Amino acid sequence: MSQQNITDVLVVGATGSIGQLAVRSALRHGLRPRALVRDLQRAEHLLPGVELVQADLEDTASLLRAVDGADALVLTHGSGGDPRPDARAHIDYGGVLNILRALDGARPRVALMTSIYATRRDVPGATPWKRRSERLLRASGLPYTIVRPGWFDHAGAGQRRLVLEQGGTGDGGIARDQIAETLVQSLLTDTALGKTFELIATEGAQQSDWAKLFGALKSDEPGSVDGVLDPADLPVETEPPTLRTELEAIRSLSGRNG
Numbered sequence: 119m120s121q122q123n124i125t126d127v128l129v130v131g132a133t134g135s136i137g138q139l140a141v142r143s144a145l146r147h148g149l150r151p152r153a154l155v156r157d158l159q160r161a162e163h164l165l166p167g168v169e170l171v172q173a174d175l176e177d178t179a180s181l182l183r184a185v186d187g188a189d190a191l192v193l194t195h196g197s198g199g200d201p202r203p204d205a206r207a208h209i210d211y212g213g214v215l216n217i218l219r220a221l222d223g224a225r226p227r228v229a230l231m232t233s234i235y236a237t238r239r240d241v242p243g244a245t246p247w248k249r250r251s252e253r254l255l256r257a258s259g260l261p262y263t264i265v266r267p268g269w270f271d272h273a274g275a276g277q278r279r280l281v282l283e284q285g286g287t288g289d290g291g292i293a294r295d296q297i298a299e300t301l302v303q304s305l306l307t308d309t310a311l312g313k314t315f316e317l318i319a320t321e322g323a324q325q326s327d328w329a330k331l332f333g334a335l336k337s338d339e340p341g342s343v344d345g346v347l348d349p350a351d352l353p354v355e356t357e358p359p360t361l362r363t364e365l366e367a368i369r370s371l372s373g374r375n376g
């Protein structure tokens with residue numbers, strides 16, 4: 119889908135710290151954001167005047183209505199407030215799985231926020247769930263951009279120069295508004311298509327040429343479920359059978375609808 123066709127944007131995680139900013143960024147760009155929320159009353163307070171759709175990422179039936187008619191999706195959900203030990207599997211990964219299932223043949227453009235360290239296995243607390251969610255999106259065959267932001271609030275006020283890196287080795291902070299803006303800009307910029315990158319900021323002013331910023335990046339290999347420079351240390355063949363089946367099911371949807 120080319121940028122001219124994007125009007126209706128479903129924001130998932132819209133009540134979250136990045137999602138709220140993504141809704142505002144979409145409005146600034148003249149798009150029509152629709153916020154996927156669990157609690158309508160709370161969302162009305164957080165997002166006054168914004169169109170809301172009530173759904174839960176763990177309830178595929180509720181997602182059918184939420185995704186209906188969306189030209190693009192911005193996925194910023196996260197399991198941070200969820201006390202379940204397997205919340206990342208259910209929300210970070212399962213949320214993307216259920217959204218893709220709910221699309222039912224529709225082919226919106228997708229901007230997925232995951233995380234810096236998504237491919238790191240050598241840091242305490244690292245889990246592969248974000249990486250697995252990225253794999254689902256790549257396997258879906260949908261037009262996508264995957265943004266792996268650095269540490270929220272760890273960039274100083276003067277650190278506004280965006281640094282887009284690939285390969286999973288980068289480290290650093292980034293302001294929340296810049297994450298949201300990058301996600302929305304990726305929907306509107308053709309050079310962002312099919313790319314995966316880490317996003318941090320360094321001293322200096324923010325660049326304005328988004329086509330150039332995204333254009334300097336390598337594209338993910340067509341047909342690969344990993345980002346272009348990702349380490350090859352999580353082979354699909356060694357993944358649990360359920361995950362392989364889910365990945366194949368999403369890939370076969372792409373064959374049917376692509």
Ligand SMILES: NC(=O)c1ccc[n+]([C@@H]2O[C@H](COP(=O)([O-])OP(=O)(O)OC[C@H]3O[C@@H](n4cnc5c(N)ncnc54)[C@H](OP(=O)(O)O)[C@@H]3O)[C@@H](O)[C@H]2O)c1
Pocket residue numbers: 130131132133134135136137154155156157173174175176194195196197198199209210232233234266267268269270271
């Ligand atoms: N902190 C960092 O430095 C850092 C760096 C890189 C990446 N990240 C990643 O960024 C994410 C956090 O972003 P954030 O601060 O915007 O998150 P947040 O403020 O915790 O918001 C999470 C959003 O996900 C929604 N959500 C959770 N479960 C849901 C469900 N079952 N159905 C529908 N929506 C659901 C929440 O809805 P409710 O409002 O209804 O709960 C909320 O809108 C995390 O995944 C984290 O790994 C964080």
